[in-house]
Structure formats: structure tokens, C-alpha cells
Amino acid sequence: xxxxxxxxxxxxxxxxxxxxxxxxxxxxxxxxxxxxxxxxxxxxxxxxxxxxxxxxxxxxxxxxxxxxxxxxxxxxxxxxxxxxxxxxxxxxxxxxxxxxxxxxxxxxxxxxxxxxxxxxxxxxxxxxxxxxxxxxxxxxxxxxxxxxxxxxxxxxxxxxxxxxxxxxxxxxxxxxxxxxxxxxxxxxxxxxxxxxxxxxxxxxxxxxxxxxxxxxxxxxxxxxxxxxxxxxxxxxxxxxxxxxxxxxxxxxxxxxxxxxxxxxxxxxxxxxxxxxxxxxxxxxxxxxxxxxxxxxxxxxxxxxxxxxxxxxxxxxxxxxxxxxxxxxxxxxxxxxxxxxxxxxxxxxxxxxxxxxxxxxxxxxxxxxxxxxxxxxxxxxxxxxxxxxxxxxxxxxxxxxxxxxxxxxxxxxxxxxxxxxxxxxxxxxxxxxxxxxxxxxxxxxxxxxxxxxxxxxxxxxxxxxxxxxxxxxxxxxxxxxxxxxxxxxxxxxxxxxxxxxxxxxxxxxxxxxxxxxxxxxxxxxxxxxxxxxxxxxxxxxxxxxxxxxxxxxxxxxxxxxxxxxxxxxxxxxxxxxxxxxxxxxxxxxxxxxxxxxxxxxxxxxxxxxxxxxxxxxxxxxxxxxxxxxxxxxxxxxxxxxxxxxxxxxxxxxxxxxxxxxxx
Amino acid sequence: xxxxxxxxxxxxxxxxxxxxxxxxxxxxxxxxxxxxxxxxxxxxxxxxxxxxxxxxxxxxxxxxxxxxxxxxxxxxxxxxxxxxxxxxxxxxxxxxxxxxxxxxxxxxxxxxxxxxxxxxxxxxxxxxxxxxxxxxxxxxxxxxxxxxxxxxxxxxxxxxxxxxxxxxxxxxxxxxxxxxxxxxxxxxxxxxxxxxxxxxxxxxxxxxxxxxxxxxxxxxxxxxxxxxxxxxxxxxxxxxxxxxxxxxxxxxxxxxxxxxxxxxxxxxxxxxxxxxxxxxxxxxxxxxxxx
Numbered sequence: 047x048x049x050x051x052x053x054x055x056x057x058x059x060x061x062x063x064x065x066x067x068x069x070x071x072x073x074x075x076x077x078x079x080x081x082x083x084x085x086x087x088x089x090x091x092x093x094x095x096x097x098x099x100x101x102x103x104x105x106x107x108x109x110x111x112x113x114x115x116x117x118x119x120x121x122x123x124x125x126x127x128x129x130x131x132x133x134x135x136x137x138x139x140x141x142x143x144x145x146x147x148x149x150x151x152x153x154x155x156x157x158x159x160x161x162x163x164x165x166x167x168x169x170x171x172x173x174x175x176x177x178x179x180x181x182x183x184x185x186x187x188x189x190x191x192x193x194x195x196x197x198x199x200x201x202x203x204x205x206x207x208x209x210x211x212x213x214x215x216x217x218x219x220x221x222x223x224x225x226x227x228x229x230x231x232x233x234x235x236x237x238x239x240x241x242x243x244x245x246x247x248x249x250x251x252x253x254x255x256x257x258x259x260x261x262x263x264x265x266x267x268x269x270x271x272x273x274x275x276x277x278x279x280x281x282x283x284x285x286x287x288x289x290x291x292x293x294x295x296x297x298x299x300x301x302x303x304x305x306x307x308x309x310x311x312x313x314x315x316x317x318x319x320x321x322x323x324x325x326x327x328x329x330x331x332x333x334x335x336x337x338x339x340x341x342x343x344x345x346x347x348x349x350x351x352x353x354x355x356x357x358x359x360x361x362x363x364x365x366x367x368x369x370x371x372x373x374x375x376x377x378x379x380x381x382x383x384x385x386x387x388x389x390x391x392x393x394x395x396x397x398x399x400x401x402x403x404x405x406x407x408x409x410x411x412x413x414x415x416x417x418x419x420x421x422x423x424x425x426x427x428x429x430x431x432x433x434x435x436x437x438x439x440x441x442x443x444x445x446x447x448x449x450x451x452x453x454x455x456x457x458x459x460x461x462x463x464x465x466x467x468x469x470x471x472x473x474x475x476x477x478x479x480x481x482x483x484x485x486x487x488x489x490x491x492x493x494x495x496x497x498x499x500x501x502x503x504x505x506x507x508x509x510x511x512x513x514x515x516x517x518x519x520x521x522x523x524x525x526x527x528x529x530x531x532x533x534x535x536x537x538x539x540x541x542x543x544x545x546x547x548x549x550x551x552x553x554x555x556x557x558x559x560x561x562x563x564x565x566x567x568x569x570x571x572x573x574x575x576x577x578x579x580x581x582x583x584x585x586x587x588x589x590x591x592x593x594x595x596x597x598x599x600x601x602x603x604x605x606x607x608x609x610x611x612x613x614x615x616x617x618x619x620x621x622x623x624x625x626x627x628x629x630x631x632x633x634x635x636x637x638x639x640x641x642x643x644x645x646x647x648x649x650x651x652x653x654x655x656x657x658x659x660x661x662x663x664x665x666x667x668x669x670x671x672x673x674x675x676x677x678x679x680x681x682x683x684x685x686x687x688x689x690x691x692x693x694x695x696x697x698x699x700x701x702x703x704x705x706x707x708x
Numbered sequence: 709x710x711x712x713x714x715x716x717x718x719x720x721x722x723x724x725x726x727x728x729x730x731x732x733x734x735x736x737x738x739x740x741x742x743x744x745x746x747x748x749x750x751x752x753x754x755x756x757x758x759x760x761x762x763x764x765x766x767x768x769x770x771x772x773x774x775x776x777x778x779x780x781x782x783x784x785x786x787x788x789x790x791x792x793x794x795x796x797x798x799x800x801x802x803x804x805x806x807x808x809x810x811x812x813x814x815x816x817x818x819x820x821x822x823x824x825x826x827x828x829x830x831x832x833x834x835x836x837x838x839x840x841x842x843x844x845x846x847x848x849x850x851x852x853x854x855x856x857x858x859x860x861x862x863x864x865x866x867x868x869x870x871x872x873x874x875x876x877x878x879x880x881x882x883x884x885x886x887x888x889x890x891x892x893x894x895x896x897x898x899x900x901x902x903x904x905x906x907x908x909x910x911x912x913x914x915x916x917x918x919x920x921x922x923x924x925x926x927x928x929x930x931x932x933x934x935x936x937x938x939x940x941x942x943x944x945x946x947x948x949x950x951x952x953x954x955x956x957x958x959x960x961x962x963x964x965x966x967x968x969x970x971x972x973x974x975x976x977x978x979x980x981x982x983x984x985x986x987x988x989x990x991x992x993x994x995x996x997x998x999x
Contacts, residue, residue, distance in 0.1 A: 095778055095780075098778070102774075163779070164779060176778070184845075186838070
């Protein structure tokens with residue numbers, strides 16, 4: 047359907063109205079014309095009938111002058127009558143008003159009987175006649191009276207009337223069109239334009255409209271815009287504020303810091319960014335629940351807002367990470383002052399749900415432009431500095447330095463290398479024999495991971511294992527180790543190494559419910575007792591209960607556990623009591639000290655404890671015959687070390703086993 | 709909006725559809741004559757209003773005829789004189805309802821006896837020349853052997869004749885008809901002849917119309933005839949009641965005079981075969997007469 051503009055539509059409407067007015071006025075004109083015709087005809091008829099009546103009563107050829115004045119009078123009064131003639135029975139003109147009794151002749155015009163006057167067209171029929179009958183005694187005489195009409199006069203009356211009607215039509219049309227245009231403009235065009243502007247700008251709503259449909263649209267628009275504005279504000283809040291704390295979120299922080307960077311670059315200013323991470327917040331969440339944790343975060347938010355200055359910016363990045371931006375500071379002491387204040391305020395005891403708690407945080411500080419010229423760099427470096435604080439014992443703050451950056455860059459490089467190695471199968475398991483001291487036979491081995499980088503060559507585990515343990519990469523790597531070790535067990539099960547156990551090291555992050563599933567999947571068709579998991583005491587520092595539950599679950603399958611590096615950590619006897627270890631591994635540091643009396647005492651003590659608890663003992667790092675002799679005398683069951691062999695690839699390990707040379 | 713438009717359209721169709729063109733008014737031009745009493749009665753009783761028929765009462769038959777002639781009326785009461793005259797002048801008049809025939813209703817009054825008239829040097833004759841009066845006086849002159857040369861004819865309508873101050877010594881004849889005779893008789897005139905005893909003249913009063921009306925409005929004309937018949941019945945059966953209703957149309961004559969006048973005519977609304985045959989010679993065609 048073709049679209050019309052309001053103006054075109056209105057024009058069509060006006061033309062239609064105008065056409066209708068023309069029709070109405072034309073009908074009015076024809077009606078008026080007919081009425082005027084009829085009035086003239088009735089007037090003529092009346093005059094002619096009166097004349098007829100008068101003449102028929104009074105006319106006599108001998109006294110014609112007695113009727114002349116009456117006829118003259120009619121001619122004077124009725125302008126529509128031009129002339130009146132009386133003709134005798136021989137059609138001889140015997141009376142003519144202008145030339146009485148002169149030798150005149152009647153006009154050569156066909157006259158209609160007066161009875162036809164109402165049906166006739168008086169503009170075309172210019173003459174009417176009636177019979178004049180008079181008696182001489184009882185003898186009748188029939189004369190004629192002819193009445194000639196002044197058609198020009200009648201025509202002029204109609205013309206005048208037509209002019210008046212046309213003038214009236216013009217005035218009415220112009221006034222009505224002007225009125226319609228005015229009304230349309232006031233009540234439709236202007237409101238529509240206002241609605242268009244309102245719809246476009248969504249501001250300054252127009253006042254109420256007279257036309258209900260337009261008012262309805264205006265009201266709908268107003269309601270819609272108000273709702274949109276509210277939603278927009280909500281969206282803005284959602285997009286810029288953290289829903290929990292009401293602090294700025296990461297996006298908003300980024301905008302503000304980038305604006306600060308532009309300003310600082312322009313003005314040559316500097317500003318500080320403090321990255322704050324709550325210490326051990328995970329423990330709060332795990333022990334008190336997330337609702338409690340959220341309340342703690344809310345409390346921290348309030349503390350931060352109270353601790354900073356008026357123009358400082360506080361944002362929550364997510365989790366327990368916060369950022370404080372100090373747009374202006376005179377010297378680093380001012381930054382320290384703020385950081386210290388935050389530290390002090392946070393460490394104050396607070397009460398949530400009738401529980402008194404206190405919390406600490408680690409903070410890293412970067413300064414623009416010294417420590418970064420972009421938001422991401424500043425944030426990353428502050429994060430690095432924050433981790434340094436954590437490393438230094440938490441509940442502290444640390445400024446970012448280039449040295450810290452180097453460490454982090456190395457970590458990142460190593461991390462990428464590990465990811466790549468796992469994808470390209472650059473990791474390999476080496477096996478170091480565990481030898482029965484009494485029989486000097488290899489009875490077991492410890493799987494130790496090696497990284498073969500095509501460029502850097504073999505990378506020692508101490509370079510990448512700690513880094514892997516900092517992130518969840520250790521879980522992926524641990525899964526790979528389990529898979530490889532089980533594969534090796536499966537291969538050896540059909541050989542002379544069928545009785546050799548393999549020990550693998552498990553980190554704290556690995557020891558969760560997922561490891562159970564992983565082991566079940568990989569230990570199919572393998573004797574579960576052939577697998578031993580070595581764990582250190584540090585594994586139990588976090589979430590002891592969960593990990594104990596996992597260990598007991600695996601223990602039921604027949605998997606054995608060895609306590610690695612015993613004696614170097616807390617050496618908690620409660621661990622030995624609660625955790626079903628099968629083996630104690632004496633750390634190499636104790637073996638190295640066997641030359642001294644004190645060293646011997648420690649080894650004897652550990653072996654004694656193990657024997658008392660009916661646990662096997664494995665001495666690590668045995669490198670000399672003397673060490674072995676002593677261990678044999680001390681009734682240590684097994685040893686592990688370069689005295690027998692360094693960790694070997696599977697093939698070499700198999701050859702060593704076959705050679706029986708340890 | 710759409711519903712309102714439909715409602716307006718429906719209303720327009722309803723109202724315009726229900727309305728019909730009003731019947732065109734029929735105008736009967738007539739005059740004071742006892743024979744036209746049924747028309748006056750029907751008009752007063754409202755019978756004619758229902759048929760949208762109105763009457764115009766004139767002072768004479770000539771005046772009544774004149775209105776018909778000039779087209780101001782489309783029905784007219786006539787005697788055969790006016791009928792023939794209008795037929796000659798308009799070529800469009802048809803008698804359709806017979807009303808009465810004069811049975812003494814038309815008369816010649818005089819202040820002198822017939823003998824005195826014979827001996828008079830001059831006789832003044834008042835009459836409506838252009839009416840049945842002329843036939844009556846001609847017949848009277850012929851019947852009584854009077855000399856027409858001694859006569860001076862004065863053409864006046866009956867109303868004018870009423871007002872004439874007659875001289876008693878002058879031999880005067882007046883051709884008139886009821887009810888105008890009553891007033892004249894009070895002035896000393898007496899009847900010397902009437903249609904009761906002038907055998908040569910039968911005066912037929914009829915209601916005539918145009919051919920167009922007869923063609924297009926036959927139904928109303930039939931209804932008019934029924935109203936006239938009904939009125940004649942009432943007049944005949946209860947003259948007193950009818951007198952009260954119509955006396956204003958007949959010069960407020962007394963009831964006695966009314967009865968006398970009624971005796972001077974005979975109703976021919978239900979004409980005999982003989983009468984129809986007779987009037988056919990006067991060009992009253994039976995086929996148009998509503999019986």
C-alpha cells in the first residue's frame with residue numbers, strides 16, 4: 047500500500063470537502079434558482095390573474111382608458127413584465143401601454159396560456175396570454191391579453207443571485223478550508239511533529255493532546271520512555287557497579303583508570319593503583335558458606351570506602367579482589383598511609399551473624415606511569431606485587447618492582463611451555479627404583495616427571511612443578527601422570543616386572559573427588575595394589591577433612607599411600623595416626639646426615655616409629671654404600687637413590703631390573 | 709469508528725428508505741351552492757384531509773372555473789355551462805363525479821309579475837352572464853315571450869347582486885340560485901321561474917378534473933367519491949346535524965332555509981341509466997363517471 051504523508055492526506059481530504067461544498071452549493075444554487083423562478087412565476091401569475099379578473103369584470107372596448115391605469119400600474123410595479131397588449135377578436139392590437147391607441151402591432155411571439163406559467167421556463171417563454179371575455183348584452187366577445195416578460199430582468203436577478211451564492215461559496219469555502227487547516231495544524235500536524243520529536247529525542251514530553259488517539263500515543267510513548275530510562279539506569283548500574291557491594295566493577299574501573307591515564311598524560315601527573323586480595327577468603331566461604339562470605343565482602347567494601355579519601359576510587363573486580371585508585375598523591379608515603387589505614391581497618395574484628403571475625407588482605411601497588419602506561423599493565427603489575435605480599439606472609443602491601451616483573455614473566459613463559467608440552471606430549475615419566483635392602487632386589491619404583499623441550503632440552507621438575515602447583519595445571523598434569531603410570535603398569539603386568547609397584551606424587555590440588563574417578567577409569571585390568579600415591583604433609587594444610595575422605599575412599603580400592611619427605615615439615619604424629627599410610631619416606635636430608643651421630647638418631651627414630659606403626663620405610667637419596675650399610679643395620683626396608691640408579695626411562699628401567707645390578 | 713460509520717449508514721438507509729414522497733395535494737375549486745354541500749361536509753369532517761384534498765370556495769361558478777382555467781386548481785365544480793366553456797378553453801376537463809341536478813335550485817326572481825314585465829318599457833336583468841344563468845334567462849325570455857330588446861343585462865356575480873340597491877319601480881329580473889335567492893327574496897323579490905318548472909333546462913352539477921389526475925390518482929378520486937356518497941347519506945338522513953357543520957359555507961342560512969334548499973336539488977351521485985344517457989349528449993362520458 048502506497049504511503050501518504052499527512053499533508054497529502056489532508057490535501058485530499060480538503061479537496062473532498064471542497065468538492066462536497068461545491069456539490070452542496072450547486073444544489074443550493076439550483077434550488078435557489080428554482081425558488082426564484084417559482085417566486086417570479088407566482089408573482090407574475092398573481093398579477094396576471096388579478097389583471098385577468100379585473101379585465102374580465104370591467105373591460106369594455108368603449109371604456110378602455112378605465113383599465114389603462116391599472117395595466118400601467120402593473121407594469122410599473124412588476125419589473126418582470128415588459129409589456130401588456132390587448133388584442134381584439136381579429137388579433138388587432140387595441141391597447142399598448144406606451145403608445146395607447148397607436149397603430150401598433152402585437153409582437154410576433156408565441157404565447158403560452160397563463161395556466162401553463164408554473165410549468166414553463168420563464169427565461170425561454172417570454173409571453174403568456176389569457177382570454178378576455180366580455181358580453182354585449184348576452185353576446186360574448188373574445189379578446190386576448192398578451193403579457194410579455196422582461197427576460198433580461200429575470201436573467202439579471204438570477205445572475206445577481208448566482209453572484210451572491212458564488213461569493214458566499216467562496217467565503218464559506220475559504221473560511222472552512224482555512225478553519226480546517228488551522229484546526230488540523232493545531233490538533234494534528236503540530237502534535238504529530240511534537241510526537242515525532244519526542245519519539246526521536248525521548249526528552250521533553252509534549253503536553254496533553256486534545257485528540258484522544260494522539261494523546262493515547264503520547265501517553266504510551268511517555269510510559270515507554272520512562273520505563274526505558276529506568277531500565278537504562280538499571281543497566282548502567284548493572285554494567286558499571288558490582289551488584290553485591292555497589293562498588294565500581296571492572297568495566298567501570300577500566301573506564302575511570304583510562305580517563306585518569308589520559309588526564310595524567312596531559313597534565314604530567316601520576317596516580318596509584320592498589321590491588322587488594324583478601325587472605326584466605328576461600329576458607330571463610332568454605333567454612334561459613336557463601337552467604338556469610340558475601341556479607342564479609344560487603345563489610346570489606348564498607349571498610350574500604352571509609353578508609354580511602356573522598357576522590358579515591360574503590361572497585362571490586364570479582365571474588366575477593368578489590369582495586370583502590372588514588373588519583374592524586376604527593377609522595378609514596380601518602381600511598382603507604384592509605385594502604386596502612388586499609389590494613390588496620392580491615393584487621394579489626396567485626397561481627398556477622400553473631401560471629402566475631404577478622405580478616406586480612408594482601409595488597410600490591412603500582413604507580414602510573416612508572417609501573418605501566420595502560421590499565422591492564424597497571425592491574426597486572428599490581429597483581430604481581432600483591433602476590434609478592436602473599437608470598438611474604440600475607441596481611442601486607444608491596445610496591446611493584448621490575449624484578450618482580452621478571453619473575454612473573456618467567457612464570458608466564460614456563461606456564462606456556464607446560465601447556466604446549468602437554469599438548470605435544472613432551473612430558474615423560476622416568477622411574478627410579480626402590481630397592482629391598484635385605485635382598486638388594488628392585489621391588490618398586492617412583493615415577494618422576496621430566497619435560498623434554500625441543501629448544502631448551504630437559505627441564506628439571508623443580509622448575510615447573512611449583513609453578514604447576516600454583517595453578518590448576520597441576521590437575522591436568524597429575525591426570526596425565528596417572529594415565530601414563532597406569533599404562534606402564536599394564537605393560538609391565540605381562541612381563542617379569544609384573545610385581546613392581548609404581549609410586550606417583552600427588553599434589554594438594556589433585557586430592558579431591560575428581561582423582562577418584564580418574565583412578566577408577568585408568569586402573570581397569572590392573573591390580574590396584576600396584577599403585578602407590580606419595581603425598582607430602584603440606585597437602586593436609588588446607589581442607590584436611592575432604593582430603594582424608596578421598597584418601598580413605600581410594601584406600602578401599604587397595605591403593606596404598608606413602609608419606610613423602612617425612613621429617614622435613616611439621617612431622618605431625620596426628621597425620622600418622624589419622625591417615626592410613628603404608629609407607630614412610632625418609633627425606634634425603636636425613637640420609638645425607640647419617641655421618642653424624644644426630645643424623646643417625648633421627649633416622650633411627652623415624653624407622654622406629656614406622657616399625658612401631660607397622661609401616662614400611664623408604665630411605666630417599668641413598669648414594670653411598672656406607673649409607674646403605676647403616677640403613678640395613680637399622681632395619682630400614684627399602685632405599686631409593688643414585689647408589690642403585692638415577693631415575694630412568696622405562697626401557698632402561700626394565701634393563702636395570704633384568705640385570706639385577708643394584 | 710467503523711461501527712459508528714455503519715450505524716450512520718444504516719440510519720441513513722432506514723430513514724431515507726422509510727420516507728416516501730407525499731401525495732400531491734388536490735385542490736377543488738368550488739363555490740356556494742347547496743348541491744356542493746357534500747364536499748363541504750366531507751371537508752369539515754376531515755375526510756378530505758386524509759386524502760390530502762383541499763377546497764377553495766369562490767363567490768361564483770365563474771370564479772371557480774377561472775381558478776381551474778389558470779391552473780390553480782386541478783378539480784372544479786361545474787354546471788354544464790362551465791364544463792363546456794373550460795373544455796373549449798383548456799381542452800383538459802373531464803366530469804367524473806355527478807353531484808346533483810337543480811330541481812328548483814336555479815331560479816329567476818323578479819319584483820314584477822310576468823304581466824307587469826310584459827308591460828314594462830325597460831327591464832333590468834342581473835345575472836352572471838358567463839354561467840348557466842345565461843341559459844336560464846334565455847329560456848325564461850323565450851318561454852314567457854318577453855322582448856329581449858327591452859332588456860338591459862347587467863353582468864355581476866351573485867355576491868355583487870346581493871349588494872345592489874334595487875329601485876322598486878324598475879322592472880328587475882335576477883337570475884340566481886340557492887342560497888343567494890334567500891337574501892334577495894327578503895328584499896322583495898319573488899320567484900317567477902325555476903329549474904323545477906323550466907323543462908328545457910336540466911342543470912347538472914358535477915365535479916370535474918384533469919386527465920392527468922384521473923390517470924395517475926384514480927385511487928384517491930374513488931376515495932373522494934366514497935366520501936361524497938357518505939356525506940350525502942348523512943345530509944339526507946340527518947339534515948340538522950349536517951346543517952350545523954356546513955352552514956358557514958352556505959351564507960349561514962337557517963335550518964328551514966337549508967331544508968328548502970335541499971328540496972331544490974336532487975342528488976345524482978348514483979345516477980340512473982336514463983340520466984347517464986341524457987347527459988352523454990352534453991358530453992358527460994359514462995366511462996369516466998365514477999358511480
